[in-house]
Amino acid sequence: MWELTALLLLATLEKPILSLHPPWTTIFKGERVTLRCDGYHPLLLELRPISTLWYLGHLLLPSHKKSIEVQTPGVYRCQTRGAPVSDPIHLSVSNDWLILQVPYAAVFEGEPLVMRCRGWYDKVVYKLHYYHDGQPVRYFHSSANYTVPQARASDSGRYQCSGTMRIPVESAPMFSAKVAVTVQEARHAAAVRLLQVQSRRAPLRLGRRVHRPRARGRGAGIALVRGCYRQPQRPETQPLAAASGAGFSPGRGVHHRPGPTGCGFGAR
Template identity: 90%
Template sequence: MWELTVLLLLATPEKPILSLHPPWTTIFKGEKVTLRCDGYHPLLLELRPISTLWYLGHLLLPSYKKSIEVHTPGVYRCQTRGAPVSDPIHLSVSNDWLILQVPYAAVFEGEPLVMRCRGWYDKTVYKLHYYHDGQPVRYFHSSANYTVPQARASDSGRYQCSGTMRIPVESAPMFSAKVAVTVQEARHAAAVRLLQVQSPRAPLRLGCGVHGPRAGGRGAGIVLVRGGYSHPQRPETQPMAATPGPRFSLGLGVHHRPGPR
């Protein structure tokens, strides 16, 4: 029975990995970013090319390429032939003077957490402050990224930045919108928890590895070995049903840029 289960799992394609380039969840109005879908391909060669389906909310986008350029805010997903729908990426578009950019991919305990405060179309930000849950955590004289070398669960929260810009003279302090950041449980802790729920009927060896292209932690997997079989499993194995329809859903709105002071 175990061998049959393993064979069925091996025959089930994994979710495609959706990545964002550059890897920031917020952009300025008028900018574009590239989404790339890396996923399952059938073992048999086919005469027609492998199609990729793209979704913005519940709307099916008119593209079948492996990567697309987008500028509309919302929740994006992709799907390759015969595979479940990918995990989502939330893209926000802002018209503010300052935006706080955080990684689109999950951040795990022990990994670096990097964010940047960006001025309107890359204008230099002076007297730059970063805030965590309303408390200042770092000051820079001018534009610089804020990095937590080894993130912990306590680093989760709402972040914000403030600063001035010369447009053309130095402005009053401006503030970005607040952005929620979640630091997830360390990978090895998830592996130990997975070991505890396995059946003790047969010997089990457990190890952590990287399966498939790594996209900011999205390609990490757990390798289970029992009875001579190995199967890389993603932390989330529940496929999401794709139900494209006529509805159009935007996940995040567009902010208005305040005028210079």
């Protein structure tokens, strides 16, 4: 079971992390938000700048930058060369007088759940009510965020808000659209945090051929370089980082003697 879990984690480590700034999935028409793609780059056989691919639904967007500004509703994803596609972010655009904004990121048990009821282009909302599955849960005299300090699975459901605005006189009560919120179990939080940390680590690139350090004793290991198995050569200098270091970068402080012909182990 643990082996399967480890394989599943490793299989998803290369997936880029797509984030939204500000972190609300619903905006008013005409507003813009910024999407950012933080990618983990797998082994590359050549040194070239890493470009980012952006998708709106199944449409490939023209930008190759790490972050883009958008205002069109839909499902956004990103991808870096050689890596899987990121998880999606659903962006909604509203023409209503009132919208309920919830965070795009997953909320886990024990974490705060924050949402806000927002009037058209930040007009003050009066007599503000928040609802959970149709039941009122909080009242404010005027605009304020609703916060659940330590969310539980029972806090999942459909949320809505209502209130009045002075346009210019006070209006009748208006209601936002309902928004689904899911609070995930705490046992999944550690795995998700691990993936987010691993995805931001420096890429390992094969700009120069690199092999594992020679093992002590007679039994030296076998290294796979460009699809060819060879007995590793002893480096002339010691690597700057320990062999077990997570941030070891090939070609930095290690020089190799040319290997035997026929395997492409030496310099180009």
